[in-house]
Amino acid sequence: MSETKNRPVITISRQYGAGGRTVARGLSEFLNIPWYDRDFVKKTAEKSGYTEDEVKRAGEEISHAGSVMNNLLNNIASYISSYDAINEAEKKVILDLSKNPCIIVGRCSNIILRRAEIPSFDIFLTGDEEFRLARTKELAEFGQADPKKYLDERDRMRETYYRHYTGHEFGDYRDYDVIINTAKVTPEECIEHLGAILSKFYA
Secondary structure (H helix, E strand, O other): OOOHHHOOEEEEEEOOOOOHHHHHHHHHHHHOOOEEOOHHHHHHHHHHOOOHHHHHHHOOOOOHHHHHHHHHHOOOOOOOOHHHHHHHHHHHHHHHHOOOOOEEEOOOHHHHHHHOOOOEEEEEEEOOHHHHHHHHHHHOOOOOOOHHHHHHHHHHHHHHHHHHHHOOOOOOHHHOOEEEEOOOOOHHHHHHHHHHHHHHHHO
16 A cells, blocks of 8 residues: 555646536545545634634635735735635645645645645546536525526636636646546546546555
8 A cells, every 4th residue: 555645635626517526525435535625614714713604705716806905905014814814724724634645625725735845636627618507507506696697706706716826827737637527527437537547546
């Protein structure tokens, strides 16, 4: 069996509706390692001192206007935004979790681990808009909003957040080891193929 320290942390970045949680959950069962997504909220709240509701609202999404305002206010030496404080707490959680084999969904974890020189295997899940819109409707998280507008807004905010905190473009192939279009590969096939690739590390 490979030594734990030689096993890369698996990160999954994804567009909204591309099935990130489904793939993470299945891959977790396949490799018998934990996965973290919504669990992040409690852990980040503990690290940051913010409430779980505040961490949920900050999430990993920020509007363009919010990003601009955040940059402007950060020029004031004494100012630290809630977004920044929560992001710093998330970094600490990611680095703490990376001490053991696991799967981390989102939170710019691929770049955070790379900058900390911690080995990772980075996955990006994308999907055709029609497919992701259908998934958006299934997830039913859009409340009274139009599903298409909700999907577009979630994508824009996630892209802005990633750019704001990494300086990279969300979905740039150079930031990932594998990119999968989940509109063309079923979750089961996705998990099977990724499991086959990663089994050499987790055998």
